[in-house]
Amino acid sequence: MIITLKDGSSKEYEGAMSVLDIAKDISEGLARVACAGEVDGNVVDLRTIVDKDCSLNILTFDAEEGKKAFRHTAAHILAQAVKRLYPDAKCTIGPAIEDGFYYDFDMPSLSREELDKIEAEMKKIVKENIAIKSFTLPREEAIKLMEEKGEPYKVELINDLPEDAVLSFYEQGDFTDLCAGPHLMSTKPVKFFKLTSSSGAYWRGNSDNKMLTRIYGTAFTKKEDLEARLEFLENIKKRDHNKLGRDLELFTTVDVIGQGLPLMMPKGAKIIQTMQRWIEDLEDNEWGYVRTKTPLMAKSDLYKLSDHWAHYKEGMFVLNDDEDENGVSASGQDIMALRPMTCPFQYFVYKAKQHSYRDLPYRMGETSTLFRNEDSGEMHGLTRVRQFTISEGHLICTPEQIADEFKSCVSLAKYCLTTLGVEEDVTYRMSKWDPNNTEKYMGTAEDWDRVQDAMRVILDEIGIEYTEEDGEAAFYGPKLDIQAKNVYGKEDTMITIQLDMFLSERFDMYYVDKNGEKKRPYIIHRTSMGCYERTLAWLIEKYAGAFPTWLAPEQVRILPISEKFHAYGEEILKELKKNGILATMDDRAEKIGYKIREARLEKLPYMLVVGANEEETKTVSVRKRGEDGDLGSMELSTFITKICEEIRTKSLTQMEN
RNA sequence: GCUGGCGUGGCACAGUCGGUAGCGCACCUCAUUGGUAGUGAGGAGGUCACGGGUUCGAUUCCCGUCGCUAGCUCCA
Numbered sequence: 001m002i003i004t005l006k007d008g009s010s011k012e013y014e015g016a017m018s019v020l021d022i023a024k025d026i027s028e029g030l031a032r033v034a035c036a037g038e039v040d041g042n043v044v045d046l047r048t049i050v051d052k053d054c055s056l057n058i059l060t061f062d063a064e065e066g067k068k069a070f071r072h073t074a075a076h077i078l079a080q081a082v083k084r085l086y087p088d089a090k091c092t093i094g095p096a097i098e099d100g101f102y103y104d105f106d107m108p109s110l111s112r113e114e115l116d117k118i119e120a121e122m123k124k125i126v127k128e129n130i131a132i133k134s135f136t137l138p139r140e141e142a143i144k145l146m147e148e149k150g151e152p153y154k155v156e157l158i159n160d161l162p163e164d165a166v167l168s169f170y171e172q173g174d175f176t177d178l179c180a181g182p183h184l185m186s187t188k189p190v191k192f193f194k195l196t197s198s199s200g201a202y203w204r205g206n207s208d209n210k211m212l213t214r215i216y217g218t219a220f221t222k223k224e225d226l227e228a229r230l231e232f233l234e235n236i237k238k239r240d241h242n243k244l245g246r247d248l249e250l251f252t253t254v255d256v257i258g259q260g261l262p263l264m265m266p267k268g269a270k271i272i273q274t275m276q277r278w279i280e281d282l283e284d285n286e287w288g289y290v291r292t293k294t295p296l297m298a299k300s301d302l303y304k305l306s307d308h309w310a311h312y313k314e315g316m317f318v319l320n321d322d323e324d325e326n327g328v329s330a331s332g333q334d335i336m337a338l339r340p341m342t343c344p345f346q347y348f349v350y351k352a353k354q355h356s357y358r359d360l361p362y363r364m365g366e367t368s369t370l371f372r373n374e375d376s377g378e379m380h381g382l383t384r385v386r387q388f389t390i391s392e393g394h395l396i397c398t399p400e401q402i403a404d405e406f407k408s409c410v411s412l413a414k415y416c417l418t419t420l421g422v423e424e425d426v427t428y429r430m431s432k433w434d435p436n437n438t439e440k441y442m443g444t445a446e447d448w449d450r451v452q453d454a455m456r457v458i459l460d461e462i463g464i465e466y467t468e469e470d471g472e473a474a475f476y477g478p479k480l481d482i483q484a485k486n487v488y489g490k491e492d493t494m495i496t497i498q499l500d501m502f503l504s505e506r507f508d509m510y511y512v513d514k515n516g517e518k519k520r521p522y523i524i525h526r527t528s529m530g531c532y533e534r535t536l537a538w539l540i541e542k543y544a545g546a547f548p549t550w551l552a553p554e555q556v557r558i559l560p561i562s563e564k565f566h567a568y569g570e571e572i573l574k575e576l577k578k579n580g581i582l583a584t585m586d587d588r589a590e591k592i593g594y595k596i597r598e599a600r601l602e603k604l605p606y607m608l609v610v611g612a613n614e615e616e617t618k619t620v621s622v623r624k625r626g627e628d629g630d631l632g633s634m635e636l637s638t639f640i641t642k643i644c645e646e647i648r649t650k651s652l653t654q655m656e657n
Numbered sequence: 658g659c660u661g662g663c664g665u666g667g668c669a670c671a672g673u674c675g676g677u678a679g680c681g682c683a684c685c686u687c688a689u690u691g692g693u694a695g696u697g698a699g700g701a702g703g704u705c706a707c708g709g710g711u712u713c714g715a716u717u718c719c720c721g722u723c724g725c726u727a728g729c730u731c732c733a
Contacts, residue, residue: 102728109661199728200660207730211660214728242726247668255706255724312733341733375658375731384732440733475733493732562690589690597694611692623693630693 071096073132073184074122074193074219075103080175081121082107082215091177092153092203092212098489099229100193100218104201106153107213115195115215122193129188130173142167146178153203154178192226193219196233236487241540242381248545248602250536250553251382260379260386262533267553270582271539272389272532274551276367278650279391279416279529287412289365289393294345296369300335305506306344307442311475316340317371317386338371342392343500343525347507350396355511360521361397361405365528368392382537383492390531395524396509402499402522406458409497409526413482416529417495420551421652422484422542426494428464430455431472431479441475442502451501452478474525476502482530487541492534498525546603546625549654550647557604558585558620559595561611568615572608572636579640581647596623605654606643624654631657 075094078101082089086107094103110118137145139158146154157178158167170179172187184190195217203209220226237243245251250268257263264272283289303309303316319336339345346364355362369389378384397405417423433441433448441448455478459466466480473479482495500523504510510518529535539547549555556576560569569585576583586595592609599607609621613633620639622631642655 112662197727198661201729202659205730207659211729213660216728253724259724306733308733315731315733343733372732377658377660377729378731380726473733559693561692564690589688591689591691591696592693593691594695595693600694607693609693613692621693 068096069182069184070190070221071101071219072179072182073187074190074217075101076132076170076172076175076177076179076183077122077125077187077190078103078118078195078215078217079105079177080125080172081118083175085118085121090153091151093157100196100216102214102216104203104212104214106203106210109200109213110198110215115198118215119193119195122195125173126187126190128173129186131186132170132172132183134168134170134183136166136168139167142169142178145169145176149176151178189221190219192221192223193217194226194230239487239541239544240381241383241486241537244545245382245537245540248540250540258386259376260374260384262382262385268536270553271536271547271551274553275529275532275535276389276391280365280367282416283363283365283391283393283412283528287363287408288361289363292346292349292364292366294342294349294366294368295339296371297336297338298345300337302344303337306503307475307506308340308344311440312340315372315374317373340370340372342366342368342370342390343394343503344507346392346394347503347509347523350394351507351509355396355521357398357511357513357519360511361395361401363393363395363405365391365393382533383486385533388531388533391528393526393528395526396504396511396521397524398511398513398519399522402454402524403458403461405524406455406497406499407462409524409528410462410464410480412528413495413497413526417482419650420529420535420539421548422538425484425542427483428459428466429472429481429483430459430466430468431474431481432468432470433473433478434471437471441473447501448473448478451499455480455499474498474500476500484538486538492538494530494534494538495527496525496530497527499523500525544603547605548650548652549605549643550650552605553582554584554602554604555581555647556583556606556608556643557599558583558608558610559592559599560585560587561592561609563587563589565610565612565615569610572610572620575636576640579644581640581643600625608639631655 072095075096079091079094082103082105083091086105089105089107092104092106094101142158143155146152146158154177161167167178168180169176170183171177195215198213198215200211201214203212218226218229220229245268248267249265250271251262251264253262280291284291297319300309300318303313308316317338319338320331320333321335322330324330346366349364350362367389369387370392371387374384374386379386395405395409414423417426430452432452435445435448438445456468459480472481477498477500479496479498481493482497483491484494485491504520504523509521509523511521513519539551547553558569558572558576560566566585566587569587573583573585586599588595592611596607596609603625605625607623607629609623611621614620617633618636619633620636621633622639623629624631645651646655
């Protein structure tokens with residue numbers, strides 16, 4: 001960064017450094033500096049007063065650190081404002097997050113009007129240009145200070161810090177907070193911010209603890225950036241699948257049917273049917289899968305065998321659940337459960353006959369409907385539902401085959417993502433067990449280390465970039481999760497490929513090797529393109545409802561100029577349908593401009609306008625989506641050839657003239 | 658599951674400081690038969706999510722339930 005001294009000369013500093021270092025370097029010790037640095041990729045001018053006492057204030061203009069310090073300071077200003085207006089509120093923690101910050105308080109929940117008042121108080125604090133000072137205290141004094149300030153949560157935090165921790169505080173006027181920093185040196189630069197919402201959040205993220213009031217805000221160094229952010233938040237609502245999907249008549253929900261149980265309307269069902277037919281044919285014809293169709297429910301005995309009863313009973317829909325302490329049903333009926341996964345069903349398909357090593361890998365695919373009793377607060381649109389259908393599959397293989405088969409599962413998933421046009425939007429996550437919470441998992445630490453190491457080797461050989469995360473594994477093995485973000489930036493798992501090290505033993509699955517001996521196979525659980533509902537949600541947001549032609553529920557609409565051309569339109573319609581094209585005709589007594597307007601609002605890939613000119617020359621006038629969509633007239637056979645090619649190749653772009 | 662917010666015809670919204678409701682689009686009918694983003698006229702459609710309570714009277718106030726939603730927790 002470049003520091004400009006009072007006399008106008010300037011000096012360049014590299015990397016992060018303490019204000020004290022700079023202050024020492026500047027002879028006066030108390031100097032006015034103009035610090036030019038990067039926040040949000042913008043060069044900002046953080047004019048501020050360097051105070052001798054600010055020895056712990058780290059000025060860093062690493063873009064990420066700069067953002068954090070800036071937004072974290074906004075969080076402190078929020079806390080200061082809240083304490084001024086609500087002296088009884090207790091402070092807890094308040095970090096910087098992407099594009100903003102939040103702070104959790106122990107206080108009653110807030111209305112929008114109250115948030116506006118807090119925001120106004122924050123503006124006052126910024127205007128007051130309060131210097132932010134930092135100091136450290138020994139443990140006893142730190143606790144005493146926080147007790148005096150009436151902050152029991154801070155005392156708890158201090159008590160939980162290790163013995164040798166440096167207890168630093170940041171003080172801005174009447175507000176002092178236990179905080180590791182760094183911060184800006186005054187409140188003044190935090191000019192452009194907005195409190196966006198408030199909600200509940202558990203103390204320390206634990207649902208056994210008290211629920212606090214969290215206030216979210218967004219903050220920027222430039223007015224334009226704040227405005228752009230607020231506008232962005234407004235605009236993405238239009239892409240939100242939960243809104244757009246309903247507007248485009250893809251799905252709906254009904255109160256009396258229940259939460260997490262969306263109804264696919266004809267257009268949504270058509271898109272899912274297109275994907276399903278594609279995936280089933282792809283897996284069976286090109287990737288060596290056999291297809292199964294197994295029951296949607298089973299006796300509890302099955303889930304006891306698979307260990308789901310112990311690990312996952314809460315998440316299942318259980319029928320006739322009146323079992324006594326001996327595990328016997330009082331009504332005498334079998335206790336049943338709707339299936340939350342397909343694994344044990346397909347295992348029994350495998351087990352129904354004896355397999356030689358020559359049969360392996362045995363790849364089973366199923367378009368499988370699953371039921372999971374998600375908590376009521378979890379359901380959302382099509383991404384978190386209680387009943388969904390997944391391109392499920394299990395691969396039974398020998399130890400020698402496991403690496404190649406795993407790789408081919410990743411290749412298939414990538415192929416699906418590329419075809420859908422979303423491959424560039426995903427990230428890969430290796431989901432490992434939680435070594436500090438071993439009772440949630442089967443097996444020993446040695447088992448997990450061995451299989452996780454094996455997976456890491458495979459992933460490195462594939463050469464994909466991935467992160468590793470503890471505590472995200474299945475109870476029977478580690479996973480490769482393919483993650484995608486929705487329009488709001490929230491991440492969901494789209495595809496998962498899992499290594500299972502325990503269930504073949506539990507289900508006594510085996511194959512006969514070349515020496516005639518029974519051997520345990522390895523199992524891969526996987527999906528190729530994930531769950532149809534969630535994938536549809538993702539595609540709606542990706543394409544804002546303007547689906548690639550091959551996925552569109554209505555690909556072509558014929559628009560006759562008037563009733564006189566209905567017969568010609570019918571002729572064309574018949575020809576299109578004969579070629580497997582999803583086509584309709586708008587034969588209402590409306591003007592052509594009106595029909596075009598409607599078709600555009602519905603984001604149809606193609607419109608065929610037909611009138612006297614077209615009928616006479618046996619052509620169609622083609623219009624595709626977009627501003628310059630008029631492709632002029634062409635012979636019907638030409639159009640059919642082009643669109644069939646577009647559909648066959650699953651093109652992500654539309655035909656040119 | 659937890660803490661908030663919200664729930665008015667298919668959709669997007671007004672409105673009622675408590676006296677049983679309106680607009681636009683969509684829908685239906687009639688006229689219009691047109692050339693690349695909205696033709697005109699008329700009509701029908703709502704027990705104001707559901708169930709209690711307060712009140713002479715509740716869509717409006719209170720409680721509960723259901724649903725949607727933000728976030729937290731959870732997600733084999």
